[in-house]
Amino acid sequence: MIASPNAPVLEIKDVAKTFGPVTALKRMNLSVRSGRVHTLLGENGAGKSTLMKILVGLFQPTSGSITLRGKPYAPKNPIEAKALGLSIVFQELSLCRNLSVAENILATHEPNSFGFIKERDLNAQAAQIVSELGLPVNVRTKVGDLSIAQRQLVEIAKGLSRPADVVILDEPTSSLSDSEAEILFTIIDRLKAKGTAIIYISHRMEEIMRISDDITVIRDGSFVATTEKQNTSIEGLIALMVGREMKDIYPPRLVERPSSAIAPVLAVENLSEAGRFENVSLDVRPGEVVGLFGLIGSGRSDVMKALFGFGQPTGTIRLNGNPVHLRSPADAIRHGIAFVTENRKEEGLVLQHSVERNINMVALGQLAGQFGFTRPARERAAAKTEILRLAIKTASMETPAGSLSGGNQQKIVIAKWLQTRPKILILDEPTRGVDVGAKFEIYRIIRELAAAGTAILMVSSELPEVLGLSDRLVIMHNKRVAKMLDAQGLSPETVMTYAAGIHQ
Amino acid sequence: MTNSTETKQALLASPLIRQYGGIVISLIILCLVFSTISPRFLAFNNFMNIMQQVAVIAVAAYGMTYVILLGDIDLSVGSIIAVAGMVAAQAFSMGFGFVPTVFITLAAGAIMGGLNGVLSAKLMLPSFIVTVATMGIYRGAVSLPTNGAPASIDNETWLAIGSESWLGLPIIIWIVIALFAINHIVLSRTIFGRRAYLAGGNREAAIYSGIRVDRLKIIIFMISGVMAAISGILLSSRLSSAQTNAGMGYELDAIAAVVLGGTSLAGGVGTMVGTILGALIIGVINNGMNMLAVPYFYQLIFKGIVILFAVWLDVRSKSMRA
Numbered sequence: 094m095i096a097s098p099n100a101p102v103l104e105i106k107d108v109a110k111t112f113g114p115v116t117a118l119k120r121m122n123l124s125v126r127s128g129r130v131h132t133l134l135g136e137n138g139a140g141k142s143t144l145m146k147i148l149v150g151l152f153q154p155t156s157g158s159i160t161l162r163g164k165p166y167a168p169k170n171p172i173e174a175k176a177l178g179l180s181i182v183f184q185e186l187s188l189c190r191n192l193s194v195a196e197n198i199l200a201t202h203e204p205n206s207f208g209f210i211k212e213r214d215l216n217a218q219a220a221q222i223v224s225e226l227g228l229p230v231n232v233r234t235k236v237g238d239l240s241i242a243q244r245q246l247v248e249i250a251k252g253l254s255r256p257a258d259v260v261i262l263d264e265p266t267s268s269l270s271d272s273e274a275e276i277l278f279t280i281i282d283r284l285k286a287k288g289t290a291i292i293y294i295s296h297r298m299e300e301i302m303r304i305s306d307d308i309t310v311i312r313d314g315s316f317v318a319t320t321e322k323q324n325t326s327i328e329g330l331i332a333l334m335v336g337r338e339m340k341d342i343y344p345p346r347l348v349e350r351p352s353s354a355i356a357p358v359l360a361v362e363n364l365s366e367a368g369r370f371e372n373v374s375l376d377v378r379p380g381e382v383v384g385l386f387g388l389i390g391s392g393r394s395d396v397m398k399a400l401f402g403f404g405q406p407t408g409t410i411r412l413n414g415n416p417v418h419l420r421s422p423a424d425a426i427r428h429g430i431a432f433v434t435e436n437r438k439e440e441g442l443v444l445q446h447s448v449e450r451n452i453n454m455v456a457l458g459q460l461a462g463q464f465g466f467t468r469p470a471r472e473r474a475a476a477k478t479e480i481l482r483l484a485i486k487t488a489s490m491e492t493p494a495g496s497l498s499g500g501n502q503q504k505i506v507i508a509k510w511l512q513t514r515p516k517i518l519i520l521d522e523p524t525r526g527v528d529v530g531a532k533f534e535i536y537r538i539i540r541e542l543a544a545a546g547t548a549i550l551m552v553s554s555e556l557p558e559v560l561g562l563s564d565r566l567v568i569m570h571n572k573r574v575a576k577m578l579d580a581q582g583l584s585p586e587t588v589m590t591y592a593a594g595i596h597q
Numbered sequence: 598m599t600n601s602t603e604t605k606q607a608l609l610a611s612p613l614i615r616q617y618g619g620i621v622i623s624l625i626i627l628c629l630v631f632s633t634i635s636p637r638f639l640a641f642n643n644f645m646n647i648m649q650q651v652a653v654i655a656v657a658a659y660g661m662t663y664v665i666l667l668g669d670i671d672l673s674v675g676s677i678i679a680v681a682g683m684v685a686a687q688a689f690s691m692g693f694g695f696v697p698t699v700f701i702t703l704a705a706g707a708i709m710g711g712l713n714g715v716l717s718a719k720l721m722l723p724s725f726i727v728t729v730a731t732m733g734i735y736r737g738a739v740s741l742p743t744n745g746a747p748a749s750i751d752n753e754t755w756l757a758i759g760s761e762s763w764l765g766l767p768i769i770i771w772i773v774i775a776l777f778a779i780n781h782i783v784l785s786r787t788i789f790g791r792r793a794y795l796a797g798g799n800r801e802a803a804i805y806s807g808i809r810v811d812r813l814k815i816i817i818f819m820i821s822g823v824m825a826a827i828s829g830i831l832l833s834s835r836l837s838s839a840q841t842n843a844g845m846g847y848e849l850d851a852i853a854a855v856v857l858g859g860t861s862l863a864g865g866v867g868t869m870v871g872t873i874l875g876a877l878i879i880g881v882i883n884n885g886m887n888m889l890a891v892p893y894f895y896q897l898i899f900k901g902i903v904i905l906f907a908v909w910l911d912v913r914s915k916s917m918r919a
Binding site: 401425426434444446450458465 | 799
């Protein structure tokens, strides 16, 4: 199947795509070689997804040519693309929750006779695929019973269920923990050994530097540069991506960190909830950024939810020294707590509603006039203020939130909480799926809020981010607080040893 | 000349035309068809007829708009319409006056709707199933006081609602207009209305934003029950009696009116203006075909086709914009 090692398999020449007057891709050039990982790097909106959609046949290019193994390549749909030898693993999960792992992996090509599925062959074939990939899942399990991370691994298995010359992995690690990401990297190594070419898309720079062979940077729909990994650095890549030098990703703090003599605004003592977390104690002072770090399944997200009025935890939550009982999110909001949730599409936004309505979603009552009547002029002014303050890029306030880029959607979620003037701001993965430029702006916003006296509790699975922004760090392992540390001068290795439970 | 093109362009660009263009065109086409076939169709008196006939559906559809906006459905409104009439007849026969009877009837609607809401919100049952069940329960309950016989109503004020006029307009039309104004303002200008849009658009996000979605749902089903009870008052007044099969199938006309009006069955999008236009379409179809003496079974077929066509037109114009 493969002519010679590391020969170009997929060649994209001067491909452009326009939608009416809108240009999504100006001029793309890409040469992907067999047995190598080729990373595509660019901010959200740079044109990566348009290119991927062209490759799987969802869009047809306006001009330019694509060849696969020397032959013109122009699939009309994903099924044809797969038959021609190109597989894609989507970042958004495309699995049926009520079907088993085996049924999902072999969906659309189940072993059958006369249309009747051969259950035994199905499970055996799926089990073989799964064990070849080294995935720790039972193929008879329903996908709905798996964790998000396991589902992502099944998604990958599904994408690799048929031999392919080119495999596209679109942000495959965004919901994986480090140990699960290792499984993926092993799979990638095996694919490379077999001569498969891999197009890899990710926003995680450390990971990109680790597994890539070639890296292509695209910006504003155009090809910027392709380099081999050993000839570049993270700083160099970021500079290419954003088109400017970004000296320090983490902006410096604006004021001195609050002294340890200041009383905490939020103090949690021995908070427990059966099966979710045990004896969690932590505190946050006004103007302080406390990072909460832990691997997936460590209980960190459940702790955040408990602080926002979900569940029935035991233990004490004190606000300004007074014990409070938070029965619902409405209760928590009344006490000045805000919660920027992890999944903006599910828990954050009403995608079909306007930017303005989304921004004013939480502060609705505060902005209203007498007898529960809304005040449109005041709402518009309030939304406008937040759009300017957070530099949200939108055509107008009436634009549906769903049509904005990931970074701008995330800023709307932050904006809707800032409207309530919170005393305590909880951020759960504030920069997930957000491009570098927007990340930097979100970091700046966090700094500004802290400087203004907001107590910030931030959960993130990106260790450099937690270390770069936090004053103190709470590390969770196995549903307990493993360690509370001063974040200043802390090494990533130390944090990981606590998070992995090696250090006791 | 240029002036008129400019006006035309301005009209096309205005969000109102874009939002309701499809349904207004459907309404105009229907009126043109009926008036060419029957010259009596366009008479002012006939317009009053249509409005009166549409009243019962329109008022029930106001309540249904909130429910569908929330992403739910209420199939029990037809039965509530009948129960409301029977409650009123019984209240009168017990000697209650006009005003207490109105309150008793509205309370009955609120209780029945509230029960739908509580069952759906607190037991986490889909509203479709809950209201399929209560549709049967309420329908059966209508016959309890009279063993299935109709009950006549002779309170004069009550009967005046369906027969008298005020300032040249039938009282029933004043009620439809007043309720439209109230519901339109509640939906578009209050926190309550906004919360209904938010919770219907994304339930999870609404909960995280501090909206008590369960409570909202119960209140919305109560509103639907009260609106259905008002429909029941209008209908029993026009019929001078409470019939056990009154309002049968009206829930489907109400749902059709709401959906014709552009409210999304998935929740989060819709308006009262759309609903009243949708109710008018249903009314025009019913009236036009009655006038042409089209047999009932043909009416059903034609109405189904028009609903499909109008909704398709709407979906198409919306997807072209996107």
